[in-house]
């Protein structure tokens with residue numbers, strides 16, 4: 001398996017006297033593999049190879065299974081069953097319906113764009129313990145992504161403008177389907193496009209891809225006709241939902257954008273158009289300025305803010321949307337711990353996605369699962385489902 005170069009173990013003190021751009025330039029030139037953006041974009045090298053510094057690092061059980069699956073001529077299998085090993089969550093009922101027709105073994109998913117295609121992380125963590133993973137946004141054709149810089153740190157979060165870098169739907173299905181099936185974790189394909197036809201095309205190209213159990217529509221994309229984000233307009237969001245539902249029998253989840261003037265109206269329109277679930281939320285628009293250059297840091301100017309900084313916004317939207325619709329809601333935005341996940345679940349989410357936290361700690365999603373299992377045990381709950389919506393206002397029973 002190819003790998004890049006031996007990782008340097010050099011500590012790099014941050015020189016606060018230099019401009020952000022100079023510091024970033026030096027970091028990028030010196031240690032590309034350690035750059036956050038590179039973690040997102042890992043291609044031929046696997047995360048473990050980069051982290052371990054070479055192929056002599058002993059492969060994990062899962063890595064061996066993955067390699068066996070890839071080297072065999074056997075046809076791709078459906079997702080293999082859960083690992084036989086005992087984990088802290090074993091024996092605890094964490095199963096949830098993350099969308100209509102999508103029961104998962106636990107409510108913890110990895111968020112799109114923060115976990116590569118999942119394969120890269122499979123040697124670092126046992127991905128078969130996840131509820132599901134969501135792949136990187138997939139478009140009809142390959143996209144190179146946005147100009148540098150594409151990541152900037154912010155207080156309690158990051159700004160990104162990766163720009164939907166991906167190899168295109170046909171290549172994603174060809175390259176990753178067999179590997180996904182071997183990993184034993186359900187995969188949700190994150191679909192993006194600039195017209196309704198784009199979304200439909202991606203779903204038609206992905207049809208029958210092993211391991212894929214649902215689609216998540218990233219409607220935070222501008223519509224070529226008029227430029228408005230699909231997810232900002234209830235009519236446009238409904239149109240894309242209806243068209244994709246007509247193309248596939250798999251559950252369709254629409255990922256809401258906090259940029260919508262009335263996100264609850266968008267959520268309702270998607271439900272009426274047949275959506276099986278909603279994800280709340282995508283990133284929040286933001287910007288940082290490099291004061292030395294007197295220019296925005298990100299190549300695109302603005303970018304999407306993620307991480308703990310947006311958690312209260314995401315919990316608020318989850319709370320509003322969960323009361324407005326009857327379909328499951330998946331919470332996303334700044335989940336770093338089981339405590340954070342519980343906030344979303346109590347606000348009405350049926351599951352959560354862990355995104356930015358994974359960059360700092362690839363084990364974060366598994367720690368969230370373990371923490372939720374411990375909570376169910378400590379609280380003597382029958383299942384994690386018992387606390388979904390616990391913080392919502394009590395519904396008044398109809399009279400008579």
Ligand SMILES: Cc1cc2nc3c(=O)[nH]c(=O)nc-3n(C[C@H](O)[C@H](O)[C@H](O)COP(=O)(O)O)c2cc1C
Nearest residue numbers: 111112113137160218281282306307333334355356
């Ligand atoms: C580097 C990066 C890339 C992302 N790419 C996508 C994407 O391709 N499609 C998408 O729907 N969301 C994308 N997102 C948004 C995340 O899936 C998630 O909704 C958001 O980051 C909030 O969760 P978090 O705070 O846990 O990261 C991306 C986020 C980050 C940080």
